[in-house]
Amino acid sequence: MLALLAISLWITPVWSQRSETVIANSLPALGDGSDITLSAERQLGDRIVRELYRDPDYLEDPILDEYLQSIWQPLVKGAQARGEMTPELLERFAWKIFIGRDRSINAFALPGGYLGVHLGLISVVNTQDELASVMAHELSHVTQRHIARSIGDQARMSPLLIGAMILGMLAASKSTQGAQAVIVGGQAMAAQSQLNFSRDMEREADRIGYGVMSEAGFDTQGFVTMFGKLQQAAGLNDRGSFPYLRSHPLSSERIADMQARQQLQTPRPANEAKDIVQAIMSARARVLAQPGVGALRAWANEATDTNMETQALNKRIGILYGAALSLMQLRDFSAARALLPRLRLALGGHAEALRIVQLLEMEMSFKENDMRGALRALSSTTQLPSSQWQRPELIFVAQASARLQTASPSIETSQLLAKSVSALQAWVLQSPQDAQAWQILASALAAQGRNLASLRAEGEAQLARMDFGAAVDRFKAAQDASRKNPPQMGDHIEAAIVDSRLRFAHGILREQLLERQVR
Known part of the structure; x- marks a missing residue:
């Protein structure tokens, strides 16, 4: 188009x-x-x-x-x-x-x-x-x-x-x-x-x-x-x-x-694993489109239809995932969780689809404000080196550990939060335009008490969203924090970066003003 x-x-x-x-x-x-x-x-x-x-x-x-x-x-x-x-x-x-x-x-x-x-x-x-x-x-x-x-x-x-x-x-x-x-x-x-x-x-x-x-x-x-x-x-x-x-x-x-x-092409056999993942994503897209309570209830009821078992595996998986996600959106968490064993049993050894179901279980805990449950759902991930975490896990583990550390600090949570922050910092270094990752990193840094670094990450998130006025505001707040608060380890580097990024954001705003004046 x-x-x-x-x-x-x-x-x-x-x-x-x-x-x-x-x-x-x-x-x-x-x-x-x-x-x-x-x-x-x-x-x-x-x-x-x-x-x-x-x-x-x-x-x-x-x-x-x-x-x-x-x-x-x-x-x-x-x-x-x-x-x-x-x-x-x-x-x-x-x-x-x-x-x-x-x-x-x-x-x-x-x-x-x-x-x-x-x-x-x-x-x-x-x-x-x-x-x-x-x-x-x-x-x-x-x-x-x-x-x-x-x-x-x-x-x-x-x-x-x-x-x-x-x-x-x-x-x-x-x-x-x-x-x-x-x-x-x-x-x-x-x-x-x-x-x-x-x-x-x-x-x-x-x-x-x-x-x-x-x-x-x-x-x-x-x-x-x-x-x-x-x-x-x-x-x-x-x-x-x-x-x-x-x-x-x-x-x-x-x-x-x-x-x-x-x-002219040689036909390819169907790829069951890919078709299953697509069925899950199709179901997720339908539910996240906010179709209304009636549609969510209808999709939830599809999991109880006896005719469902006669359909192809990918269709059955899509129905079960859509039903579980719909029930979660309706806040019927017990019914939603009851579908997870059926999903896992139907999936057998399809590793990527099982991972997505694990993420769904984590989302349910988030919805219930159960951060410990969310981290338990991702325990197989958090035990891996953070370099092996994929982006959704990076986002969700950082969110859960930051909220848990803020509400109920512990040495174990602090260590997991530090691991998450390190992993997110490595991620945004490779993907500097990932606004959501910067925003989650800002929250995680704030939970660690690293205010200057958190404000800088907020500014980077606004730059990635091309909201240059908001970025200037965040970088100025970071400068104020740097002047008023005792420096922490690494703050002198963060302060120098903040100064540079503030000049960059100011420069873009000036260019935009000049463009309007020329027209």
Whole structure:
């Protein structure tokens, strides 16, 4: 989906209340639209994503994040291996994924290498390969510079017109009357229609995405089966639950091309382990989309249906996991926990799926505010060297140990907290744009009484979310703490880093001010 079209399906009505002038002032000057540089496209994407970070529908879920990354990173490497992604493009663009808490079936590319995925899409795909096909297609829109080329075709499109277009599409996605109220002189809708990807671009994204998907090790049959889902939705007179179809209309030519390509491939056997994990993630996406109490109860009751046992293993696992998670959301913890033995028994030796069930057990303890129970659920993880912890475990162990140490300090908890802090520090060193990890690290450092380091981590979290004003506030608070409090071991290093990061954040704010003044 075209980036500027796509964002209207994610941002809440609150944003639509702003004037187009305000939004235009937040957009970079694109100059001659026929020559959009990598820097200008990244800058445009950053401006849009900055708004998405503040949106209530932006979802940070360590388990789904990890799953999407397990698909996204191989695709990025596959694009590099095929020569679709130049070293300059890899360095200049963000290549980050966002999850939108939206039940519609959609994924979209944004300028500058950002990819948005709706929970609705994750919930309907049957295999990891189907999800990979959509992500590979969107990735290819970015690597082939389709967004820049689409904007570039509109040489006279000003930032103000782009702002009006975004507002119009945003309101249209929420309310027809709202759209009529904000579209200025019909210009925004005209711009929207001109910015849709061309048929040639769609075919190119199919072709390149198919190759990238194959290079990354995914089964390209997922492209064909995903097209089948979309074709069926189109034939059933889609009423808006498949917004992906509005910007990616399927043609018989596109479908035939994918089917012809696939006939040349040797069929692969089904991968039961991957299909089970996808079934779990689909169930998780459905529940986290906040469908309402009625839907949660219906999914919880599915675990009691005697016909469930006749279904394929991955379907049964998805039903049981969805039922347990639904019951947890309904705060019926005893019933939720009662399903865990059934899940583990059905899973047998599927190690990755068993790990996800272990994380679910930990989540239940979190919901009950039982931090000791949460840590017990992850005891097999905490006994490992922290270098072997995966990101969800890093996040959850740090949260639980910090809260437990604050409420009921002990030597054992203090040691585990120190281990968690060390592991998180190593993680953010490798992943400095991980805002959630920085925020959890800040809480863990505060539980250790390391106030300066905690404030610095809060500032880094705000930088990662591109909230530069908030970052300045946190770094200034860190400077004040450094001056007023006796120094602890390592504080002189933290203070020097804080000074440097404050100058960096101030510099970006000055650049943004200059951009607005120029326009």
